Amino acid sequence: MYRLTNTVRPYAWGSTTAIPELLGTEPTGEPQAEMWMGAHPGAPSRIATDTAAELPLNQFIDADPLAALGAPAVDRFGPRLPFLLKILAAGSPLSLQVHPDLAQAKAGFADEESRGIPINAGHRNYKDANHKPEMIVALVPFDGLCGFRHPAESADLIEALGVDSLKPYADLLRAHPEDAALRETLAAVLTADHEAMAATVAEAVQAAARLAAEPGPFADAYAAYASLAHHYPGDPGVIAAMLLNHVRLQPGEALYLGAGVPHAYIDGLGVEIMANSDNVLRCGLTPKHVDVPELLRIVRFEPGDPGILRPESSPEGEELYETPIDEFRLSRYAIAPGGTPRSLDDRTPQILLCTEGSVLLTSADGAELLLAPGQSAFVPAAERVQLTGGGTAFRATVVV
Structure with a gap:
């Protein structure tokens, strides 16, 4: 067995204090977003062996996959560690995003490779040919968004804001069938005129902040949306987020995020595990590329309960x-x-x-x-x- 030396990634959304508090170290003043544990080539953990003081874990595995992983795992997943474990510390919201399934990832990666799109291009959607199911387990109270609300409920939430420019979206949400209503509404939000949407977001957030302070079934969700807009003013992702379930996990509770499920982490510290992939399609709350047609192809427009997981002993x-x-x-x-x-x-x-x-x-x-x-x-x-x-x-x- 080998103690791991791990890399902390300083993404801008990271907390400046949560990971240092867990590790018992002094904060640096810089965001510390994710600590990676595994053999991902982007930031592999390092181990000390009899022959090397600091050997990347992926190199250790490559040297003898059968000894490191065992024959059953190599036969099933190939000569690589198929998961990445993280400590995730969100000090501000992550982008609203979705991940492809395995077939979509293989096809999308092959297509972009055939078209010669550089792997690090800002408009590239598929960085590899793998899917990216993931799970987050809360270590402290943890806020996030996960999966679609039933559209009629989202319509109620939006109408209660009293913003005239949101009424067309509420009307779309009351159409049937539900999957088509969600698809058309999300498409309309993400393709709306930028200036008009920024004004709508500003007005909606003022109303959300006011309603968050009043008793009501959506008070916590309104507070979350106001927080999103504080970090991403004018972003259409703030309105897109109103289509999703707001979730507050208690320590030990978890969310599993399968292919096609839109989600975003808002605030908190947790243990995250995922398949080894960088494939992310963004829906908003980001300055990065949003490929609306590809996003609409990947998203599963299935409303329902977010499905909070609790461990079975x-x-x-x-x-x-x-x-x-x-x-x-x-x-x-x-x-x-x-x-x-x-x-x-x-x-x-x-x-x-x-x-x-x-x-x-x-x-x-x-x-x-x-x-x-x-x-x-x-x-x-x-x-x-x-x-x-x-x-x-x-x-x-x-x-x-």
Whole structure:
């Protein structure tokens, strides 16, 4: 097992304090948005080995995929770690976005490659041929947007603002069928005249801020929309966000975000896991490229409950967050001081992350590795590990 040295990404939306508080370090004054744990070539974790003091994890895996990942994982996913684990700290809202499914990603990537669009071009949609399902588990109260409200409910929310220029969108939302109503409304919002939309957003946000202070079923959502507009004034994504479910996760609760589900994180600290992909199509709340026709092709216009996940406990002490994909499997262990050691399955590669207290990893040969909050370790396949100590550990692995 190997302690990981991880890279913190300083995206502008990151919190300046949340990750330093978790790690017990001094804030730098700069945003610290994501700490990456894994073998993604963009910022691979680093490990110390017998032959190298700082070896990127992707190079370690490339040197002997079968030893690092195990034959079942290599057979299923190829000679690479198929997931990326993160600590995500949102100090301001992320862009409103959606991810393609696997077939869409393969086709979109092949198309853009054939047209010679540079991989780093600002208008490029597909950076790779993989899908990007993801899940966020809250470590503190966490605000986000996830999936479409039923359109009639969104119409009620919008009409209550009392903004005349929003009435056509409310009328569209009351049309049937629901999927067509959502599609037409989102398209109308994203293709509206820029100056007219900026004025609509300004007026809508004034009303939202006023209604957020009054009792009502949408008070929390109005407060969230006002926050979005504070960071992205005049952005049509503020109105697009009013079509989505506003969600406040409590610590330990999670959201799974499958292909085609529009979402945005607004504020909070969480553990995020995803398939290894950079494919993002943006809907708003961003100065970056928004490809409306491609976006409308990818989005699933299916209203419904956002589906908050809570872990299911096993007799072995594992609390599993069930998801419908195989590239990652995320669970949590609450380790009580002096309690029964927790033995982990050794068939697959895993990353272990401590988020509270301290967790001691002990291998079959007696080697020990102590993890404090924010510290993590890579455990190759076939290495049996026990957890003891007094704290909380997340375990990321794959399904084979």
